[in-house]
Amino acid sequence: MKAIVISAAGGPEVLRLQERQAPRPGPGEILVDVRVAGVNFFDVGIRRGRLAEVPGMEGTGVVAAVGEGVGEFAPGDRVAWLAIETHAGYAEQIVLPAAQVVAVPDAIDDETAAAVLLQGLTAHHHCTVCHPVQPGDITLVHAAAGGVGLLLTQLIKARGGTVIGLVSRPEKVAVATAAGADHVLISTGEAFVEPVLDLTGGAGVHAVFDGAGGPTFAGSLKVLRTHGTMVFYGPLIGDVPTIAMNEIPRSTRLTYGTLPDHIETREELVGHAAELFGLVEKGELTVRIGGRYPLAEAAKAHADLESRATTGKLLLIP
Template sequence: MRAASVQRTGGPEVLEVRDVPDPHPGPGQLVVEVDAAGVNFIDTYQRSGVYPVQPPFGVGLEGAGRVVEVGDGVGEDLGPGRLVAWKQAPGSCAERVLVEAAEAVPVPDGVDAETAAALMLQGLTAQYLCSATYAVRPGDAVVVHAAAGGVGLLLTQMVVLRGGRVLATTSTPEKAELARAAGADEVLAYEGFAARARELTDGEGVAAVFDGVGRATFAEGLDALRPRGVMVLFGGASGQVEPLDVQDLNAKGSLYVTRPSLAAYTRTRAELEERAEQVLGWAATGALDVRVGGRYDLDDVARAHEDLEARRTTGKLLVLPGGPAEAELGRS
């Protein structure tokens, strides 16, 4: 089979597509024929060495596809022929991948493989951010940074589903329109967003800032918060933030700062299933609109990384290992 791999860390140019042996399942494992693999910033962090992973390693963690083979101890709900999705299976940008059964969730009727692959990492992230890290209540105003991105569009919709008010930041008029279509009440420029957020909340400030941008927005985001507000830093697309003097949290109104991870919010099988069932259920009923912003064949995985890092995209990027013809049919 063919798979995207990293033999040495570096820029997108280090990505290679190679012929590798087919995987075979051990106890508690599945082999899945990959229909769609998600492209995420964590993939670029691992590829570049920001998150240390010893090369060589397979690219991609997230995806969806049909089970083709199972190992001992795998339940019937994950048997051969079943469409499943996952958020954590190293080497997912490949024609086939080995998935731990504990990480795979059945995809409900009404949700296709592309939608499921687009939701597992970013959708579950958005879900835990607004339901657990800071549980948005009706009437809460929150800032969602990069609201036209993969997490941002989903998070905006989920905050609205919970009765919250979204003050979205975007970088272009086109992205602003996407954020508004997702339900954002206001769209702000990055420059001066904290002052504008305070104006829109009658000087009080917002309940939470959901920040996946990092260095470029973090410090100003603290000024957007109301007393006892919550800074939720869940990514660093612009770079890692500077060290924080915790006394600043006192001076700015007894603020909270947290750096959550999806792994910490899906520590048990029950928690993973609960979050996945809600997110996939919203997609099945049409309550959640999932935007696929780019589809790439396997040989174009380097271009997918380039487009993501250059912020040329909106929504979710997918690699479709089925080949150029299949990928081209849906290219956005």
């Protein structure tokens, strides 16, 4: 069984394809033949800190075997999973607790299921719990042409909100616009502050969804209106933002949204996943695949992701 192993903390070059012993499921676990593995910025943080031996938090595949006590799944079932703490998805096979796995509807292909689960649940958490978007809300979405940004934009629009999307390159404008963004600005650093305030008549936005990191944090606070919400998310790597309580402006709310808080129970995972899959089946949520890479080219996928040149979701195909 082949897997991508992190040989040392560092850049993409530390991701190496190696032969490993095939895993076996224990009680309450299932063995899955991986068909598609998702690539995320969280994986970059795992790689930089060598926080796991094999990265990869999500994917889709086919059940190969089940351990003792597993009754919900059987060999041959198509499944998708989240392995937020255990990782190990960059591989030909993975063993997972059955509680972290959901069935994939027949109408949804493997790539779509792998691309929508983690980032879709993240986007769902941000716009339904961290800041429940109301009709008429004006929002700012950073990295609006990225995996989470594209899904956030669609979910916000479905809830009646207005989206100002930020992208880093001119060629990404059309991608964000196609997802439903009402306005798209090309910006790096804090260059977006004045244009966003102009678009809102100086009032600012009701919510900012910022997964871009430290360089945009202060600017995001500047464009919030009174009682607005700053939803910060993503791996805390690089320049981690800090702020004193008396520096929070205009009685705004600040939250760091993390996915485990959205799926604390199996029932929540299954329910929210079913809602996302249902939106995809009805054509109300579209997943953009930004790149497909053989498993052996995981390092290239990471390099491309970090370059900010990609749009949509990047996938590894074992």
